[in-house]
Amino acid sequence: MTDEKATGGAPGDPAAPVPTAAKPAAPTAKASPGAVTRRGFLSTIGVAWTSFAAACAAGAVATGRFMFPNVLFEPPQSFKAGPPDEFLAGTVDNRFKESFGVFVVRDETSLFALKAVCTHLGCTPNWLDAENKFKCPCHGSGFYRTGINFEGPAPRPLERYRVVMADDGQIIIDKTKAYAYEKGEWLNPESFLSV
Amino acid sequence: MLKKLWEFTRNTQVWNSIFRHGPPDTARNRGLAVLTNVFLHLHPVKVRKSGIRLRFTWCMGGITFFLFLVETATGLLLMFYYHPTVEYAYVDIVDLREQVPLGVMRELHRWGAHAMVITVWLHMLRVFMTGSYKPPREFNWNVGVLLLVLTLLLSFTGYLLPWDQLAMWAVTVGSNMARATPLLGHEGPGASLMKIGDIALVHAGNDARFALLGGRFVGAGALLRFYVLHCVGIPVVAAILMAVHFWRVRKDGGISGPV
Numbered sequence: 001m002t003d004e005k006a007t008g009g010a011p012g013d014p015a016a017p018v019p020t021a022a023k024p025a026a027p028t029a030k031a032s033p034g035a036v037t038r039r040g041f042l043s044t045i046g047v048a049w050t051s052f053a054a055a056c057a058a059g060a061v062a063t064g065r066f067m068f069p070n071v072l073f074e075p076p077q078s079f080k081a082g083p084p085d086e087f088l089a090g091t092v093d094n095r096f097k098e099s100f101g102v103f104v105v106r107d108e109t110s111l112f113a114l115k116a117v118c119t120h121l122g123c124t125p126n127w128l129d130a131e132n133k134f135k136c137p138c139h140g141s142g143f144y145r146t147g148i149n150f151e152g153p154a155p156r157p158l159e160r161y162r163v164v165m166a167d168d169g170q171i172i173i174d175k176t177k178a179y180a181y182e183k184g185e186w187l188n189p190e191s192f193l194s195v
Numbered sequence: 196m197l198k199k200l201w202e203f204t205r206n207t208q209v210w211n212s213i214f215r216h217g218p219p220d221t222a223r224n225r226g227l228a229v230l231t232n233v234f235l236h237l238h239p240v241k242v243r244k245s246g247i248r249l250r251f252t253w254c255m256g257g258i259t260f261f262l263f264l265v266e267t268a269t270g271l272l273l274m275f276y277y278h279p280t281v282e283y284a285y286v287d288i289v290d291l292r293e294q295v296p297l298g299v300m301r302e303l304h305r306w307g308a309h310a311m312v313i314t315v316w317l318h319m320l321r322v323f324m325t326g327s328y329k330p331p332r333e334f335n336w337n338v339g340v341l342l343l344v345l346t347l348l349l350s351f352t353g354y355l356l357p358w359d360q361l362a363m364w365a366v367t368v369g370s371n372m373a374r375a376t377p378l379l380g381h382e383g384p385g386a387s388l389m390k391i392g393d394i395a396l397v398h399a400g401n402d403a404r405f406a407l408l409g410g411r412f413v414g415a416g417a418l419l420r421f422y423v424l425h426c427v428g429i430p431v432v433a434a435i436l437m438a439v440h441f442w443r444v445r446k447d448g449g450i451s452g453p454v
Contacts, residue, residue, distance in 0.1 A: 067406050074410055101412075121368040138364055 075100050078174040080166060084111055084195050092127045092134075092145055102161060102173055103127060103134075105145055112192040113161040113173045114147045120154040134158065148181065157181040160191045237438060239445040246450035251325065255318035259346075260437065262311040266349075269304040270426065277356070279422035281415045284358035308350055315346045327451040335443040338436055345433045352425035358418060366421070367413045373404035380404060 079100060087093050093104040101124065103114040114134075116124050123138035133150075134143040141152030148157045162177040171193065179185035186192070204210055205218075216227035229235045245251050276295055277287045291301045319339065322328055328336035355366045374382040378389060381402040389396040399411050409416025444450060 067409075068401055069409065069416075072400075072410060073416075074412070074414065122371040123364050123367060138368065 077176050078172060080170040081113075081173050082171065083169050084165075084171055084193060087111060089195075092129075094127055096173070097124070097127075100173070100175070102175070104171075104173075105147075106195065107145075109194060110192040111163065111171070111195050113163050115159040115161055115175075115178055117159075118154055119149065119156045119158060120152070125158070160186060162190045163193050164190055165193065237441040237445065239449045241449070243449060243452045245452035251453060252450060253317060253321045255314050255321055259311055259314045259318055260441075262307050262314060263433070263437070265307045266304060266311065267430065269300055269307065272300055273304055274426060279356070279419050281358070281418060284356065284418060288357045288359075308353060311346060312350055315343055319343060325451060325453075332443075332447045332451065335440060335447055338440045338443065342433060342436050342440060345429055345436070349425060349429050349433070352421040352429065355413070355418060355421045356425065363413050366417070370404055370407055370413065370417075373407055374402065376403040 079096075081096060081102075081104060084106075087104055087106040089106050089108055091106060093106075096102040096104060097116050101116045103116055105112055105114055118125050118136040118138065118141055120136065120139055120141050123136050125134040125136040125141070125143065127133075127145075128135050132145065134145070134147070135141070136152065136154070139153050141149060141154035143149050143154070143158055146157075147160065149155070157180075159178040159180050162174040162179070164172050164174065166172050177190070179188055179191035214228075215231055217224050219225045219228045226240045229238065229240045239246075273291065276291055278284060288301065292298045322336065322339065351366075351369060354369075355362045374380045376383045378385040379397060379402055380386060381395070381398050381404075383402075386395075386397050386402075399405065405411065407417075407420065408414075409420045
């Protein structure tokens with residue numbers, strides 16, 4: 001109603017500010033040469049282009065979002081690794097390497113989860129029991145069982161994942177948080193478990 | 196007899212509907228032959244004598260384009276046998292070599308790819324050494340740089356498809372570079388700024404590398420994404436840019452000659 005008044009009244013016939021409520025459409029249709037004013041035209045074009053640009057932008061954002069799936073067919077980012085006494089002191093455990101990319105290492109006093117991603121370029125190192133070290137097959141970086149690098153191109157030690165105890169006595173390894181030795185983060189109480 | 200048949204063919208409505216000019220025995224008709232053909236018109240109607248001198252051009256741009264056509268044809272044939280899935284990718288590649296007739300097809304595609312990278316660099320070297328990047332050709336130099344990048348990306352995405360150990364780890368290493376994308380990579384400069392309070396907006400689950408791989412590591416999603424980019428996405432963009440590139444050679448005054 002208000003729209004019809006605005007377009008029909010103002011540009012169509014300035015001498016008719018009080019059109020009869022019965023037929024507001026009739027004068028609009030008749031007053032053909034003055035029906036489109038400069039202001040009306042420009043604002044219509046402005047609204048049209050703004051909506052078109054907004055629709056394009058929304059389409060672009062939605063298309064970009066399309067590339068990020070909601071469900072990933074990957075192993076979960078945190079998992080239960082069993083009770084601590086399943087891991088013997090002085091061993092490096094390989095059982096979660098294939099599935100989750102984690103080495104569980106236990107020494108005399110603590111247990112920690114090393115991220116099985118080489119700090120050089122991101123390959124997966126192997127634990128070599130006979131040589132008592134981690135060795136990356138891509139470019140030959142070597143790490144002690146603590147994860148500290150000592151040979152090859154790796155610039156820093158392997159990272160540790162967050163480890164906490166669940167209520168049922170199992171270890172939870174949480175891959176969303178990693179601790180770097182060179183930043184002093186291995187002092188964080190969640191970067192290892194005291195056993 | 197043959198001549199009669201030729202005369203007859205030339206006067207049919209079919210022939211005249213396709214070729215709208217007389218036989219290319221005059222300069223004008225030869226020009227029309229190029230100008231009235233959608234493919235040929237990308238090319239200059241006339242080429243300077245120096246433009247076909249091998250010692251000046253090396254023909255490296257032409258060879259690169261030829262190799263692109265070879266890669267398109269052989270790649271299309273390979274697609275009839277290859278599944279971009281974790282289950283089948285590797286065995287399909289072995290099958291292509293050992294069981295499929297003309298097992299050399301995959302080698303043609305692979306060696307053609309290596310050759311294309313070499314020729315595209317040599318083409319760039321030639322254009323640089325002859326100063327052909329200078330005005331009015333500076334825009335076309337930039338189109339060429341984009342085409343060089345696309346050629347390298349075609350090589351990189353094709354590298355993953357055999358799905359062997361070399362492919363997986365090479366792409367793992369290569370795609371780790373995307374972690375260092377400014378702002379958009381979770382280990383890149385400025386990534387620490389992209390957070391609200393303690394919640395990181397850019398992390399391993401949504402950064403540039405994730406968008407490329409469709410996952411946090413090189414897996415089934417990465418194989419499929421690389422396959423689609425390799426077979427459709429990048430070739431289409433490259434073909435469009437190539438059309439622009441060749442057309443601009445013509446518009447910018449033909450192949451540059453010795454000063």
